[in-house]
Amino acid sequence: MRTVFFIVRKEILQVLRDRIMLVQIFVPPLLQLLIVAQAMTFEVKQVDLAVVDLDQSPASERLVERFLATGRFEVTLATASGDQADAALLTREAGAVLRIPDGFARMWARGMSPTVQLVLNAEDGAAAGVVQSYAGQILADFSRDEAPSVIRAASVRPGVAVQTRTLYNPQKEYLGYMAIGLLASLMTLVGILLTAQNIAREKEIGTLEQLNVTPITRGQFIAGKLIPFWILGFIELILGLLIIGGVFRISFAGAVGWVFLGTGVYLLAALGLGLLISTVVSTQQQAMFITFFVLVTLLFLGGIFTPIQSMPGWAQTIAEVNPIKHFVELLRTVLMKGGGIADIGRELVAMALFATVALGAAIQRYQKTAA
């Protein structure tokens, strides 16, 4: 135990002495969190709409009016020519085309269901889906509010009204959701990268051999490298939460204590992975690339920024061992939904298992003799 203490003290002294690294650990990631988190949204605030109104009736005008009233759509082109609207899509002057067919008002007044065409620029994939759902809502409202008199006069007919209620994030904002995901990603990136790079550097400059000839055991060595970065990771999380709560004004729904518990376990898993990487590489460049590759894979397959439910079954199964996925889920459950231990137990167990395996393998693989 005393030996571990001395190694940790040596590592901490080394970290504290390296002012540049301290700045690198905290300043760029937190700056990224401040700026980039605000860019991470699929919400589409403004859509340039080209309208091809072949009906030119009061009903079609009211329909276009409804698009404008949401404040999300702006008509940049009103034309009777389909070709002209199409050209606007190509040059990005319009992001969507609404085509109202001739006879729209007539059909609607008779109680039939007319069809309008919506052409979207699917080049911006996520945006296209969102615009479609905005348009769907507008058309549904139009259908309900502007129901033709034929229908309103009719007597009782079977039917069902649908109400919706959104829990946890009723305004449907992205900032909190994405900021939490980004904080976890940045913490992980910095943590894994620095641990892997730290050992690779000792290998490169030869100081690792000096450590190897001392009587410390493999477990003590790993612990000594792990603990300082674990502490730094924790401080990073706290600073990140201060930004999310203080600057972004996101109020946390649950007890932050559960987040600390989760972070403690998660950092063991993430840094364990970094240590494992450091045992298989021999240069910093390799450490960097392998870390980066592993991390990008974990981030994208973890469904942190894209819905995991939409992934194919096998990808969802793989995601179950992914520690970042569990950590981000834990953070969001506690901070956004107010979840407690009952809701995050599964995540804690999964992360703990990963940490055990990764650290065990790192200790196992770390050779005290130079190859």
Added chain:
Amino acid sequence: MTAFWSFVRKETRHILRDRQTLAVLLLMPVAMVLLFGYAIRTDVEGVRVLVVDPSRDVRSTDLTQAVASTTALRLVGVEASVGGVEPRLRAGEADVALVLPVDFARRYARGTAEVLVVSDGINANFASSAESYVRTLVQQWSASQGGGAPIVRTAVRMRFNPTLASENLFVPGLLAFVLTLVSALMTAISIAREKESGTMEVLLVSPLRPLQIVVGKVAPYLVLAFVNALTALAVARLVFGVPVRGSVTLLLVASLLFVLVSLALGVLISSRVPDQRTAMMSTLLGLLIPTLMLTGFIFPIASLPGWLQPVTNVVPATWYIIIARGVMLKGIGLAVLWKELLILTVMAIVLLAASARSLKDRLE
């Protein structure tokens, strides 16, 4: 000049000798295209629905059946009371709950049935889509039972990518990402490494001029970056059938300009950092994260807050992605894209000049 070529040969050998890094570099673009193509989707599917059905009558079981047989929805359970909804949404076991009223069949016949769709809103678009899927399902079901009022129907057409296939959308951005990674990051680290290990001094006392040293370091990465871009394109095309509707030459010219920009940025970074670690952190956080987040690669630029949108203009990848998407998906050419290409050219010239200058100042 012979000295220069032998230097290029030496650098190439360095890269070829490090099998591990080379393997990662060559496999990464392929792996990423496969990953994005198979696993990453931005459209909404597999929404987990919890039905609350206190009456369990003919109509309500029929509606529940309709939920179970919809492809985009997945029925995860039927509860008898509304009390089970909140805990299950909170624990993340369901995304949306469809709450039916007591005595559903009778109310439905009289036209007074009200159903409630409760969703977990933390992922905003997912929640919106999930709500709209369930709402549409209920309305369609009602229409199939002979109920409901007329509605304005929509025929949606997704131009340039009719199936919203994610690989079509991501490949242009992925090209930008891979090219940045290989050109900027690798160059920055490799030059920083020479500085850190002191071999840069050795190179500087050799008869090679500083500019030759830099060009010699950069040339093999230029080739490597190009090989990567071509493999990524080939995999995208062969495995997923991602189209290149416009001119391949234009795409390659734009890629070359973009590689030059990235290499210049890599050199610029490496001339200002003391060691490999700083080189990594600066390139990663200063270049790669903006390439992912501030270019329309994943998040649409139109969604960004107003003050942040001008920032995207400074990120070279923004322009490259517009060109690559334009050429690949829309089949447009220079007539439309000349402005973007001009911007990339200017960026390349300015950055190359700046990096040459900065190196001269620092190394000589």
